[in-house]
Amino acid sequence: MGLVQLLKSQFLSQLIICYVFLVSGLIVNLLQLCTLPLWLVSKQLARRINIRLGYCISSQMVAALEWWSGTECTLYTDPKSYPLYGNENAIVVLNHSFEIDFLCGWTFCERFGVLGSSKVLAKKELSYVPVIGWMWYFLEIVFCKRKWEEDRRTVAQSLQNLRDYPENYWFLLYCEGTRLTPKKHQISMQVAESKGLPKLKYHLLPRTKGFWVTVQNLRGAAAAVYDSTLNFRNNEMPTLLGILNGKKYHADLYVRRIPLELIPEDEAECAAWLHKLYQEKDSFQEHYTQTGRFPGPIVSPPRRPWALINWLFWCCLLLYLLGLLLTQLISSGSMLTILASLAFCSTAADLTTQIVTGSSLDDWPD
């Protein structure tokens, strides 16, 4: 193990990364809160400012993936569609199979310049998570309770609000509705059987209502659906903790651009269309398993320096402030203050470890 790799695997390095992420995140959340009065005066300006503030948080995780772990991301796509990526609004349909699939999605957002404005249909519980969830509130992320009777109205309303969004965005939809596990797959395939639908090997049966409501409400605002299928080389199952440890992975993403006009308006037809799409996605995953690659040419976008620059800025600022605080603490000479500070730091470190090791947040109470 080289010296750099040894440094990356040290608990202290990881603790510093988490400290910078959490403290800068809370500062950004506070700044976002300060933009509230601006919404009354100029909504579009408030949105643009929040896009940049949100970028300060999400790009730190992207920097950890791209620069700290050195994970490589390869894009398989049609070169004719490539110039449109980042230059139009789009609905992204992605398989939900890995702990860091959202982070790989964010990396592609960063490379095409839509990271700050990217959106997702997320479960409501995530909106309560400090830093990320609070940031999402100001970025007008669409939350669902996964109770259709309530979601059909609230989700449609939140999507309508995005129609005049001032910057291009990608709206991510995990149609499977939850992350794939063998148990969930088994239940899902029983549902497929009972509905007379073909079984899927690599995906859960897609939930069709969220897709239909998104397509209907973003018609005319979004130009296309980006059907995206993600996998990792060497059968790896990457984790956030692995990224923090500096472990390098290799992600492959296959993207097909489908113009929105091609998607049926009728709910039942739209649902049938989505089921067919997932059968195709399944065949792409089978192709990947057999050959180690997706079909089509590779046109990989390079990583950009901005995520790293933002990260270094926050690291310098917050480590300097931490240094000042520690110096003052030691020079205060009060044993009680020092012990209380140590107890606080140890509790914070313990909490951070728990969040990162259980980082899928899947087990947070519903």
Ligand SMILES: CC/C=C\C/C=C\C/C=C\C/C=C\C/C=C\C/C=C\CCC(=O)SCCNC(=O)CCNC(=O)[C@H](O)C(C)(C)COP(=O)(O)OP(=O)(O)OC[C@H]1O[C@@H](n2cnc3c(N)ncnc32)[C@H](O)[C@@H]1OP(=O)(O)O
């Ligand atoms: C060039 C590069 C391209 C791309 C780059 C890639 C990506 C980058 C893009 C953007 C990045 C942006 C942000 C990313 C950051 C972070 C994301 C992180 C986290 C978010 C993750 C989540 O929160 S996932 C959970 C929330 N989302 C969803 O649930 C979406 C899918 N769900 C739906 O659509 C649902 O329909 C619903 C939520 C709208 C409503 O749910 P409800 O349960 O009330 O209704 P359903 O229709 O789903 O259920 C009833 C029907 O379902 C059948 N059923 C029952 N059991 C099952 C089962 N186990 N499996 C399947 N189906 C089942 C039941 O029979 C009912 O059927 P009907 O026929 O009667 O409808």
Ligand SMILES: CCCCCCCCCCCCCCCCCC(=O)OC[C@@H](O)COP(=O)(O)O
């Ligand atoms: C710079 C890097 C520092 C990182 C250290 C800080 C770690 C903080 C981690 C915060 C990560 C927040 C990401 C939110 C996305 C989580 C994805 C997720 O939770 O998906 C839920 C779905 O699956 C559905 O779950 P189910 O309820 O169906 O099961």
